[in-house]
Amino acid sequence: MAERWMPASDHDMVVMRTLHAIRALSDAMDRMHGGMKGDMGMNITDLATLRMLIIREQREQAVSPHDIAEHLRISSASTTKLLDRLVASGYVTRQPHPSDRRSRVVELTDRSRQEFFAHFGEYLRLMRQVATPYSQEELQVISQFMGELSEAIDPA
Amino acid sequence: MAERWMPASDHDMVVMRTLHAIRALSDAMDRMHGGMKGDMGMNITDLATLRMLIIREQREQAVSPHDIAEHLRISSASTTKLLDRLVASGYVTRQPHPSDRRSRVVELTDRSRQEFFAHFGEYLRLMRQVATPYSQEELQVISQFMGELSEAIDPA
DNA sequence: GTATTTTGCTAGTTTATCTAGTGAACTTGA
DNA sequence: TCAAGTTCACTAGATAAACTAGCAAAATAC
Numbered sequence: 573m574a575e576r577w578m579p580a581s582d583h584d585m586v587v588m589r590t591l592h593a594i595r596a597l598s599d600a601m602d603r604m605h606g607g608m609k610g611d612m613g614m615n616i617t618d619l620a621t622l623r624m625l626i627i628r629e630q631r632e633q634a635v636s637p638h639d640i641a642e643h644l645r646i647s648s649a650s651t652t653k654l655l656d657r658l659v660a661s662g663y664v665t666r667q668p669h670p671s672d673r674r675s676r677v678v679e680l681t682d683r684s685r686q687e688f689f690a691h692f693g694e695y696l697r698l699m700r701q702v703a704t705p706y707s708q709e710e711l712q713v714i715s716q717f718m719g720e721l722s723e724a725i726d727p728a
Numbered sequence: 729m730a731e732r733w734m735p736a737s738d739h740d741m742v743v744m745r746t747l748h749a750i751r752a753l754s755d756a757m758d759r760m761h762g763g764m765k766g767d768m769g770m771n772i773t774d775l776a777t778l779r780m781l782i783i784r785e786q787r788e789q790a791v792s793p794h795d796i797a798e799h800l801r802i803s804s805a806s807t808t809k810l811l812d813r814l815v816a817s818g819y820v821t822r823q824p825h826p827s828d829r830r831s832r833v834v835e836l837t838d839r840s841r842q843e844f845f846a847h848f849g850e851y852l853r854l855m856r857q858v859a860t861p862y863s864q865e866e867l868q869v870i871s872q873f874m875g876e877l878s879e880a881i882d883p884a
Numbered sequence: 885g886t887a888t889t890t891t892g893c894t895a896g897t898t899t900a901t902c903t904a905g906t907g908a909a910c911t912t913g914a
Numbered sequence: 915t916c917a918a919g920t921t922c923a924c925t926a927g928a929t930a931a932a933c934t935a936g937c938a939a940a941a942t943a944c
Contacts, residue, residue: 586867587859592786593874594855599783600878601754602776606801615901615931616772620758627755630748637892645762650932652893657931674891674940698880699750702873703743710869711742717862717870718749722756724854771900771932793923806901808924813900822923830909830922888943899932904925911920 594721608691617644618658622688625664625680634677636669663687750877760851767847773800774814778844781820781836790833792825819843 609619624643628635641651655678658664663684669675689696703711765775780799784791797807811834814820819840825831845852859867 583860583864586864586871587856590859590862590867590871590874591852591855593871593878595783595786597874597878598757599780600882601757602780603799603882606799610801617931624755624758627751630751638890641892643759643762645766646931647933648892649894649934653931655892669891672891672941676892695881696747699747699877700743702876702880703746704739706746706869706873708739708742710873711746713862713866714870714873715742715746715749717858717866718746718753720858721855722749722753724858725851726756726759773900794921802900803902804923805903805925809900811923825922828910828922832923886944888941890941891939892937893939894937895935897933897935899930901930901932902928904927906925907923909920909922912918914915914917 604695611691612687617646617654618663620644621654621658622663622680622684625678626685626688629680634669636675636677638675640678764847768843773802773810774819776800777810777814778819778836778840781834782841782844785836790825792831792833794831796834 605616605619605623609616612619614622621640621644624640625635628639637648637651637655640654641648644651646654655664655666659666662681665679665681667677667679669677703714706714761772761775761779765772768775770778777796777800780796781791784795793804793807793811796810797804800807802810811820811822815822818837821835821837823833823835825833862870
């Protein structure tokens with residue numbers, strides 16, 4: 573069992589502390605997302621979908637209903653209803669896929685972006701405040717670490 | 729609006745990249761949690777509760793039903809049913825609170841820890857693999873940054 | 885050119901959440 | 915001191931959101 577792994581050196585200790593820090597961050601993010609869910613009056617999956625769309629948009633990746641189902645691990649039926657809700661409340665639109673006529677591209681509305689950042693903006697400000705005091709070299713290391721971590725736990 | 733903030737220096741650029749890395753990590757964690765949900769055959773809130781309990785246990789913090797409701801931002805009624813489910817499936821027990829007879833302390837069962845780490849262990853191994861190549865000094869910076877981030881977005 | 889797979893959808897069912905309200909236990913303040 | 919207000923977990927019943935099964939249309943494989 574992984575938890576029974578025992579640190580054998582100072583370096584191992586520091587690695588372990590880092591893993592704890594990651595889990596603490598995960599916990600804090602859970603709470604942050606819970607808070608946004610409450611503030612925005614949305615349910616947890618709808619908000620998670622919004623977050624996903626925001627991030628994919630920044631990466632210029634198109635998102636299909638299938639992608640959402642896979643991301644959230646819900647059925648395609650639930651995804652249809654989820655999109656019905658988000659479309660009805662004006663958060664997203666369904667666009668035709670450019671080359672596959674079966675498929676759809678889910679796009680955020682301006683209102684969606686605005687409302688998301690109206691609530692997320694304060695957190696963004698706080699996070700920037702945390703990052704700013706660090707040197708470029710340090711931030712470089714931090715970003716790289718996080719990037720590798722993302723890739724490790726969710727291979728592209 | 730926070731997104732319209734414009735970087736004015738190299739340092740600002742690196743800060744911005746770091747914020748993107750944080751969101752990418754958040755996205756990857758969402759997917760990881762979605763995967764665990766599927767693998768463990770649990771719903772998303774039940775699993776989030778398990779994660780919370782694991783982390784609080786490591787910090788030696790007792791967790792009440794009220795704490796869970798606050799963490800997930802669900803009603804006390806939903807929390808009761810959630811705990812009913814987790815108790816019925818043998819993941820947690822309800823213990824009397826030592827000093828407040830109205831309250832309860834929610835405790836993980838051994839089975840719960842085992843099953844969680846059976847599924848989470850692989851991710852833990854991957855994360856350790858990512859961390860190991862970094863120097864102690866670098867990991868120190870990374871841990872500190874993550875700690876400050878956690879504190880910023882979810883003040884204790 | 886037919887067969888298989890993939891995509892998003894509908895219908896009906898099950899599960900999980902909510903609101904409203906309760907009794908018991910704790911806390912506060914006159 | 916003890917009455918009033920608050921907090922805690924819970925129940926009941928209503929609402930919302932997930933699931934399974936199955937479908938037609940389009941794409942891909944054979």
